[in-house]
Amino acid sequence: MVNEVCLRTLDLERPWLMEQYQSRGGYEVLKQVLTEKRAPEAIIEEVKKSGLRGRGGAGFPTGLKWSFISRNAPGQKYVVCNSDEGEPGTFKDRDILRYNPHQLIEGMILAGYAIGATRGYNYIRGEFWEPYERFEQALQEAREAGFLGDNLLGSGFDFDLHTHLGGGAYICGEETALLESIEGKKGQPRYKPPFPAHFGLYGRPTIINNTESLASIPMILEKGGEWFADIGVKNSGGSKLFSISGNINNPGVFEIPMGTPFSELLEMAGGMKDGRKIKAVIPGGSSAPVIPGEQMMDLNMDYDSIAGAGSMLGSGAVIVLDDTNCMVKTLERMSYFYHEESCGQCTPCREGTGWLYRVVHRIESGQGRQEDLDLLDDVADKISGKTICALGDAAALPVQGMLRHYRDEFQYHIDHQRCMVGAG
């Protein structure tokens, strides 16, 4: 039961082409919706039923998000797809863009139909050149086939779609920074509320969803919300793309049902490299708190299971670490990332991420002080929940997670000015 939704055409020769996509029934559900003039409310209802939760990291129910848009409000509305994929460890959306761009396009058109938007933007990470070209080519094909433009298939519904290539800043993946960036401004998050559903792109009602969320829509509408929900488990409908990397034999992207045991995923990915012992797993992108390997081996890949262990499923980026890894060094690298990527707008994140990094850095370089671990906890605590966007939390969480499970390793560094892991 793999590759049932977003990667369902992966076995085809050149799945990114229109004819290939259509050979699997692609665009059929769009045609149906348009010709039957299916009620938008019914579509939103179906998405709610599917249990689809946002695949960008926060896991917010997609159907519920769509229902916040006042469909009948006059004026322009927008659908925006978040293909910025900047979270370290995450590389699943790239594969959707590369191998199944038409399903994303179809999903976005359907989303536009559901909320009454006539324009869509796909914001693609700046470094994704090949995926960008694939997506552009698919847009061209879709336009030629009459799936984009005015009066789609004679239905009276207009929808067009454009790509926007980012500049490579992680923060532009945050939905409101992304909107600012499309508007041509500096990518800085906006304070919420108001949420994009009320004040989005150019101040108009907007839904913004992750690539995987939107690419799941055609299958949900084709086979029904219940079908989708049943693939997964309670509270975690459907299947999910996991991008697994680290000290494993076969890193890559796997689409598997929600609730699949982690051990199975690890097996699909070829198991631990060189047969080494699993030390820890970061289960949902770099901002998800680390989970010790042994504990992880008993968990399932769904929202509740991972949350129960004090972490989060996030974007489904699974980073596996074996026992050669020094946790201080690992955290140093992560803290450096958030320090570098903070947009600098709000005080706790601008000043705090640098402070966190510098303290971890000095512990790593043998200059740690006894009071440093409490200081790290305290600074992380002063950032979390007090910033404009979740990047502040994302910077604090890994610190808190590492200190929860590996405090002794940090303490060792401070006491002995060196690493307890031989290879570290």
Place this chain on the structure above:
Amino acid sequence: MTDKLVTIEVNGQELQAEAGIMLIEATDAAGINIPRFCYHKKLSVSANCRMCLVEVEKVPKPLPACATPVSDGMKVYTRSPKALAAQKGTMEFLLINHPLDCPICDQGGECELQDVAIGYGRDVSRYSEGKRVVADKNIGPLIATDMTRCIHCTRCVRFGEEIAGIREMGATGRGEHMVIGTYIEKSVDSELSGNIIDLCPVGALTSKPFRFNARAWELTQVEAIAPHDSLGSNLNLHLRDNKVMRVHPKDNESINETWISDRDRFSYEGLYSSDRLTSPMVKKGGEWKEVSWEMALEMAAASLKEIGDGDQIGTLLAPTSTLEELFLAQKLMRGLGCNNIDSRLRQGDFRMDATQNSVHWLGSSLSDMDQMQTVFVVGGNIRKEQPILAHRLRKAAVNGAKLHYLNPIQIDLNHRGDQDVCTPGEMAGRLAAVAKAAGVKASGGGASLLGAAKVDESAKQTAANLKAADGALVMLGAMAQAHPDYALLHTLAAALAEATGAQLSILPTSANSVGAQLAGAVPHLQAGGTAAERAGLDTLRMLKMPRKGYLLLGVEPGRDFWNGSLSMSALQSADMVVAISAFRSPELEACADIMLPMAIFTETSGTYVNAEGRWQQSRGVVRPQGESRPGWKILRVLGNLTDQPGFDYIDSQQIHDELHKLCESSTLDNKQAEPQNLEPLLSADVLLRGGDTPLYACDPLVRRATALQQTQDAGSDTIRLHPQEAARLGLDGSDTALVKQNGNQIDLPLQLDERIPQGCVWISTGLARTSTLGQPFGEVTVEKA
């Protein structure tokens, strides 16, 4: 906005607040203090500093009070352990990269960061890494930067975008490397730029002229009224040792809100110019001699009496004088039989005087300006005439108002608006076209122009927008009033307003332009603002038909006049010129025979009546310099010495009260009968000079404010002209050209400028060299130097 009230509870105290306002507005109104840096009531909410975090019941995270709307039943704790922890956390973060050397910071003692740190900071810093250092940039003569101190609150950035309407400051870089600045090293040129000094909560942006001159706690604060433009912005003066050290705005929602223009902020520097006249002086055999007050006053009184025929005297009064000075000066002179009294020194045409019997004014209250739906400005560059008024017009434009401009130069707008640009000679014709489009019949003063006018799309649009608006103004700006056909522009504008239902607005140009009319400091109105029994000569005729003697009050020959060279020749040919003045200048010394040193702004008490007719009083708060005396006292003694009754005032309040009584039934009204047979005086077919009075060239005080004089808006002694006009005149490639006007000639540097209409060359007035030429709008020849 809804007017619905909700009830919230803050720290156990129940409050009523308008639904939808932010929590911080509600607590501010109730006097409950929540610390903040980025929030400012006049700027958009950015919620970036996180200093205002408070606890709200049932919400797990602390919320920013500046960005959290109140809702019914909300329970808020601003000083609970959770709220305090959040606030202290933010404070600690703000301080880690902030220099802790307050003793050498110019903001020390009035720094919001320092103040809040005392309440929320720690004693010892836990941050031991190197602090961030940011290179400073030179952003011009008014604002000093110390960007290492910046806390990134973006108030200055938002001010530029939202208030000044030009993006001058911005944030570049990310994270800790984010830097606030001008991106490329350039000066900040907004005429409102100084407000970012007040907005900046720390010592990152400070006043360059004031910097390191005094500490906040050494200063005493007193109120004053700004003495330049017709707004009468409210000021707080900061004094030390009998000296004005700096000027800040004083909030007045219905005038200047929380802002002031750079002119009002920095002109105080002129008070301390070495040009101050500090003792009475008399010219003897071409030499200036200091004399006693007694002697000077007696000589002045005697020489005024000696002329005998009052009609042989001209009285020229600065429109920036106090109301008391203006009133006493005209009372003195009318008492001596002289009706030749004027304060409209830069006006170009007085043909309207004959039928004017009420006081001209703005035509609207200042606060109604923001609500206008259409404004048609004729001959006005409001931003560079009266910056705070322009801010209100900009607010109207941002709210969707249609703004139209008809000018002899393309101006820089900071809002959306349509500009019709033509030569000075074509202006009346273009205005007639708009009036015709609005249905004005060819009759009255502008008949011939109306008859000939060609109505085009733009004229139709302007007329239609005026008609459609609920709240519209036709505004005559400074360039219209300086136009030699002002009477025609006035007549046409009045007819246009009448036909469209708009208000006619005659923008008063100076601090007391309205006051001067009420005080009788114009030839056709007497004190009380009603038609004078016997009208005298206006400024232009007083100069064109030189008088034997003149009394000058606060006036600088040459630079303060519409026609600089004419003013010099008339005054120089007089037998006797008595000048009451705060400053000396070579031009004044060349013309005057007696100079009486006058106290000015801040040194004397007095009243200003602003553009909307509001009377505002300023006190004398510092001692006059040297031997100078308040103008009203000088005039009182002259009244006594010329044996006139009714000059026994004890203080300026008595003068104020006397005039106020006379004005009890006076009204401000722009309606008047149209004079007949107005023919255009300015030819449309010759090369014309166009000229404005630059923002910082308008009166003797600003002209001596050294920092302002180093800015762009000080203007320059140049000829600006369109590249094609330069080519037509055979001037391409030249750096300078020879200008001839009214028999005077000078050579001036040449600047190509596509904003100048062809058929016209632009030479500003009020400047050192250009004021030796003639009128701002008139025939001119330009040739190779």
